[in-house]
Every structure is written in C-alpha cells, then in structure tokens.
C-alpha cells in the first residue's frame with residue numbers, strides 16, 4: 245500500500261504555475277467586506293511554504309509558493325490554496341485525510357495503528373522521528389471544525405438530488421465508545437467522519453472535490 249500523500253509532482257506543477265503567473269483569483273469568493281468580484285483582485289504577495297510529502301515512506305520537505313491576492317476595494321487579502329494545501333497545515337491534504345480515514349473508518353484502529361502503512365510508520369528523512377499518532381488526533385480535531393463546508397456541500401448535493409439518502413447515511417454514522425472519553429470528542433469524531441463521507445459523495449455527484457474551491461468559499465470553516 246502507498247502512504248496517502250500529495251505527490252512531489254503535483255507540488256512542482258503548482259509551483260511552475262506560480263512562476264508563470266498562471267494562478268488566477270478565480271477560485272476565490274467575492275470580497276466579504278465590499279463584495280468586489282475576485283476577478284478584480286490583484287496579486288499582493290508570494291509566500292513560500294514548506295509541505296511534508298511522503299516519498300516511499302520518507303517524509304520529505306517540498307517548498308511551494310502560495311499566492312496572496314488583495315481586494316482593490318478595501319485592501320483585504322486572500323490566499324489561493326492549491327488542492328494539496330490546508331491553511332496552517334504542513335502535511336498535504338491527501339495525507340491528512342488519508343491517515344484520519346484510517347482511524348475514523350475502522351472501529352478497531354487505534355491512533356498508533358492509524359499512522360502505519362504496511363506495518364511501518366513514515367519517518368522523516370532528516371532524523372529518526374516518525375509520523376506521530378497524536379498528529380492524527382489533532383488533524384481530526386481540525387477537520388471537525390469544517391462545519392460550514394459540510395453544511396454547504398450537503399445543501400448543494402440535496403439541490404442536485406433531493407431524494408438522496410445522504411442525510412440518513414450521515415445520521416447513521418456511529419463511533420465506538422472506546423474511541424472517546426468525552427462527549428466533545430465524540431462530536432468531533434462524528435463530524436470528521438461526516439466530512440469524509442460528504443467529500444466522497446460530493447466527488448461522485450459533481451466530479452470535483454470540496455477542496456479547494458468550496459472550502460475556500462466557506463473560509464475553511
């Protein structure tokens with residue numbers, strides 16, 4: 245099995261687009277302050293970001309420039325996030341979702357098991373450290389905060405297919421009691437698992453991921 249990760253190639257391809265000025269503000273929503281359409285946004289800054297990609301079980305740094313746009317109406321700035329990026333996260337979205345799914349989609353898997361791929365754990369190329377089980381715990385906490393994204397995606401899918409069973413499917417999600425000790429954690433686990441299901445159904449319905457256009461429109465919240 246291959247570890248879930250965005251590829252170095254995908255990151256390099258985005259970097260080439262940045263260097264050729266091919267990143268447009270089209271994926272961004274209108275300015276929430278003054279309603280100026282994103283097509284009028286101007287490039288404000290380039291910011292280099294480090295991403296962790298997993299290459300044959302080694303966690304390696306890949307650098308990529310993200311583009312920040314500015315609203316000409318009020319000066320508010322907005323970042324364009326490529327499909328592999330989630331704000332404030334260094335691992336790629338594919339790793340974050342894949343390892344979180346290892347934990348969430350099985351009743352028995354522990355955090356220690358969720359970081360494993362074929363009985364070993366991806367490790368950093370520069371030292372002996374490996375992907376930590378607590379990292380998956382944190383990723384799931386972050387995902388559970390994407391409430392607006394889930395709600396918006398759900399509404400779009402119900403508009404597309406009003407007789408869809410999706411609400412029933414989401415309501416049926418259960419988390420075994422041994423996976424949580426507080427009601428708050430239970431809520432987070434259910435919310436994150438719902439996000440994974442919504443993403444799969446959204447892809448099947450619209451042939452595109454929630455990430456990143458819809459997520460950006462929802463302000464990654």
Ligand SMILES: [Zn+2]
Pocket residue numbers: 275276277278279280315316317318319320
């Ligand atoms: Zn504005």
